[in-house]
Amino acid sequence: MFTKRTTAALVGVGLALSLSACSSESTEDTNAAYCSASAEVQSEVAALGALVTSDATVDQVQEQKEAIADAVEKSSDAAQDLGDSVKGDISAADDAYNDALDAIPGDATVSEAAGAYEAAIQAWDVAMLSIRSEVGCS
Numbered sequence: 001m002f003t004k005r006t007t008a009a010l011v012g013v014g015l016a017l018s019l020s021a022c023s024s025e026s027t028e029d030t031n032a033a034y035c036s037a038s039a040e041v042q043s044e045v046a047a048l049g050a051l052v053t054s055d056a057t058v059d060q061v062q063e064q065k066e067a068i069a070d071a072v073e074k075s076s077d078a079a080q081d082l083g084d085s086v087k088g089d090i091s092a093a094d095d096a097y098n099d100a101l102d103a104i105p106g107d108a109t110v111s112e113a114a115g116a117y118e119a120a121i122q123a124w125d126v127a128m129l130s131i132r133s134e135v136g137c138s
Helices: 002-018 027-052 058-074 084-102 110-135
Strands: none
Touching: 027 058, 027 110, 084 110
């Protein structure tokens, strides 16, 4: 059950970071905003990864998923003006993450799902580090 909520939160990452709209912001400003927002989301995802490798309860994992959703909500405008290529990379990373989480049985306990979460988070992190580098994040 908790895997579907995490999936929904990270689908939001892709949606928030892949939006496109018109703006007068410079590329430098756009990239800086993305860098800041994506760092916050990455921090929250990393915290989820730490939880699933500990003796966390389902409630603790749920609270962290809510923290991810909050970070995603705050970052919803951050990537609006990124290039289509970057937005496509973000979408691909999120799709791969969500596919991995969808493979976790809905009735799995935190400890049963830990390995799948770790693998999904690690793959998402690698992709996001590449994307952040492409955008110029430090």
